[in-house]
Amino acid sequence: MSKQTTDTDVAFISALAELLNKNDLTELSVKREYGEDDSLEVRVVKQATVMTVAAAPAPLMHHAAVAAAPVAVTPAAPEDPAQHPGAVTSPMVGTIYLSAEPGATPFVAVGAQVAEGQTVLIIEAMKTMNHIPAPRAGTVKRILVEDGHPVEYGAPLMIIE
Structure with a gap:
């Protein structure tokens, strides 16, 4: 290249x-x-x-990364989940999976008690399944993502209080 x-x-x-x-x-x-x-x-x-x-990525592909300029930013709503102190954010870009395999019971549900380090979901990135652990113990208050949908780095995934 x-x-x-x-x-x-x-x-x-x-x-x-x-x-x-x-x-x-x-x-x-x-x-x-x-x-x-x-x-x-x-x-x-x-x-x-x-x-x-x-x-x-593609075989023998040229890699070019560019940080795009932010578009017009609208003021955050008072209940912006990303600003919540209990927000669990995405550590990477990928596809979200709420269970270990299709049709299986989800790792967590709203109202579930989780322990620190417990797997709460999976993010697939470049054909690798990355288990995302709960950063703290608490109760799952909201799940902000849908199974099988893409997620960006830093996006809020769920709220644990």
Whole structure:
């Protein structure tokens, strides 16, 4: 991978982020082919308050990471779950699973008592299942995510009090 290609990829990703904002889109996914077994796959997603850019890995792929500028930030609602002192936030980008396998009993439910270190959910990232432990003992007050849905780094997952 040459520096010129990396600079070109960064400019391409920046242009996609700008296109997303300009056209009031919430998500944009593009695959750029460079040749046999060489590509760049980019997914740009705008959330309510922040836009993120993620480059998905592919064999012999050029990696380009860019921090997108935040979009217009709306004032947080008084009950913003991310600001709650008992919020459990996502340590990574991935897909949320509330149980060990499809159809199995969820790790926790609203009202359940959890011990510090107990697995409360799984985040799949790059084909790896990452068990997310409860950061503290307490009662699960709210579950803020849905099984099988994507989650961003720092997103609130649940409230434990």
